[in-house]
Amino acid sequence: MTTTPQHTPAQQLLDRLGPVERYGSEAPDLGDFGLPSRAYMEDMLAPVAVAGPGSRLGPLEKVHAFWFAGMSCDGCSVSVTGATSPSVESLLLGAHPGLPRVILHHPVLNVEAGPHYMRAHELALKGELDAPYVIILEGSITDETIAMETGGYWVGQGEQPWGPDGQERTVTTDEWIARLAPGAAASLAIGTCATWGGIPAAHGNPTGAMSLMDFLGKDYRSAFGVPVVNIPGCAPVGDNFTETVAAVLYFLQGFGPLPEFDELGRPAWLFGETVHRHCVRGAYYEEGSFAEDFGDPECLVEIGCWGPVVNCNITSRGAINHVGGCMNAGGACIGCTMPGFPDKFTPFYKEPPGSTVSSSASRVLGAFMRPLRRFTNGHLNREVRWDLHDDVPSGFARRKAKPGPVDHIGHKFYDALRRSTDTGRRDGEPWGKTKEWTELKDPALEDRRAHAEQPVSRGREDH
Ligand code: SF4
Numbered sequence: 001m002t003t004t005p006q007h008t009p010a011q012q013l014l015d016r017l018g019p020v021e022r023y024g025s026e027a028p029d030l031g032d033f034g035l036p037s038r039a040y041m042e043d044m045l046a047p048v049a050v051a052g053p054g055s056r057l058g059p060l061e062k063v064h065a066f067w068f069a070g071m072s073c074d075g076c077s078v079s080v081t082g083a084t085s086p087s088v089e090s091l092l093l094g095a096h097p098g099l100p101r102v103i104l105h106h107p108v109l110n111v112e113a114g115p116h117y118m119r120a121h122e123l124a125l126k127g128e129l130d131a132p133y134v135i136i137l138e139g140s141i142t143d144e145t146i147a148m149e150t151g152g153y154w155v156g157q158g159e160q161p162w163g164p165d166g167q168e169r170t171v172t173t174d175e176w177i178a179r180l181a182p183g184a185a186a187s188l189a190i191g192t193c194a195t196w197g198g199i200p201a202a203h204g205n206p207t208g209a210m211s212l213m214d215f216l217g218k219d220y221r222s223a224f225g226v227p228v229v230n231i232p233g234c235a236p237v238g239d240n241f242t243e244t245v246a247a248v249l250y251f252l253q254g255f256g257p258l259p260e261f262d263e264l265g266r267p268a269w270l271f272g273e274t275v276h277r278h279c280v281r282g283a284y285y286e287e288g289s290f291a292e293d294f295g296d297p298e299c300l301v302e303i304g305c306w307g308p309v310v311n312c313n314i315t316s317r318g319a320i321n322h323v324g325g326c327m328n329a330g331g332a333c334i335g336c337t338m339p340g341f342p343d344k345f346t347p348f349y350k351e352p353p354g355s356t357v358s359s360s361a362s363r364v365l366g367a368f369m370r371p372l373r374r375f376t377n378g379h380l381n382r383e384v385r386w387d388l389h390d391d392v393p394s395g396f397a398r399r400k401a402k403p404g405p406v407d408h409i410g411h412k413f414y415d416a417l418r419r420s421t422d423t424g425r426r427d428g429e430p431w432g433k434t435k436e437w438t439e440l441k442d443p444a445l446e447d448r449r450a451h452a453e454q455p456v457s458r459g460r461e462d463h
């Protein structure tokens with residue numbers, strides 16, 4: 001069977017635009033646009049970077065990372081700059097043994113601007129860059145062929161003499177990506193807009209917004225043979241991104257196989273679990289206790305949480321530095337990491353229809369379970385000694401009722417059940433349910449008592 005080569009949106013765009021004939025940096029003077037003039041972030045960081053022949057342990061000393069913004073709110077940039085494990089700074093400085101230094105080209109974070117900023121992009125396109133590069137997309141790809149119908153564009157970055165007769169024209173993010181992706185060591189999509197289209201691709205959008213995968217097609221492979229890597233989230237957990245970058249860099253450095261990705265290109269170790277499985281409110285769900293309003297401590301499913309069916313690790317990873325995250329901060333999951341977001345999760349903050357079955361079952365089961373657990377919890381909140389003396393010597397406990405006769409019998413029954421599985425127990429009554437040990441007739445305890453009553457050596461005065 002023969003297969004027709006896939007004509008991807010990226011290829012369609014390049015077919016319309018034609019090849020690159022000339023580069024802006026070939027002009028004699030780049031000009032001094034931007035501040036500080038002629039400063040390069042790489043030049044500033046190189047002297048203080050840790051990575052060097054002694055620490056990199058592999059062939060790569062550095063890797064360029066070209067960050068592009070499509071239809072984006074810049075939230076991904078914000079969350080990544082807050083990452084801590086590893087941090088962006090540590091990647092830029094090559095502070096991790098074995099990792100190459102990352103030379104970041106970010107339109108917001110870099111100090112150079114204008115033609116100075118675009119120079120490295122051109123070198124990459126010409127194949128003259130001094131190290132491999134990866135491309136990173138934040139925000140969704142737009143269908144620029146729609147905008148071209150009216151002579152405009154949706155999202156652009158820099159100008160190049162690629163217009164008719166060598167005229168300068170704005171280069172769209174799509175065009176940069178379509179031209180650079182085949183030569184990239186890896187192509188990474190960060191955030192739900194770049195991974196699955198996200199909010200800009202919601203029903204009714206006029207831009208034809210799509211994901212990086214949709215744009216490059218399913219046959220896309222990077223120069224190192226890697227399909228598009230996806231780190232979703234709106235905004236994503238910053239650590240999810242920097243950790244994935246580090247894992248890919250270790251692969252590029254030759255330290256092991258490509259890390260495990262799932263069938264959608266997500267890091268499998270980060271997106272294999274559902275929100276619900278690590279949620280701080282999970283036990284409320286199990287006991288059938290549900291919040292009626294935001295601000296309540298219980299499970300949020302009845303006010304619109306989709307956590308049981310959503311792949312996201314924010315409940316175990318936190319939002320920043322292992323702190324925060326949706327349910328910790330009181331928010332219900334609206335499925336922002338999912339390919340079906342947002343259209344398949346609307347209306348937001350309404351109970352998902354599928355949750356009714358399990359939440360009703362939890363409510364019924366919880367009606368039995370909660371009193372039983374309260375009962376056992378009351379028993380376990382008493383020292384064995386307090387059971388023995390029938391008292392709780394806490395000033396705060398003065399008004400606390402002691403267990404009544406029914407509770408007392410119930411606790412005894414519970415203890416008997418518990419001890420029935422204790423294969424290590426000895427004969428004789430257990431501590432706490434018998435007479436004071438001074439009255440015991442057990443020979444072993446008699447020995448210990450006699451030993452305890454012998455005078456104890458007190459140092460110099462005994463010699
Ligand atoms: S708040 Fe959401 S994720 Fe947490 S237990 Fe309830 S349904 Fe599950």
Ligand code: SF4
Binds near residue numbers: 334
């Ligand atoms: S818990 Fe839900 S809403 Fe929160 S980040 Fe994860 S997928 Fe998005």
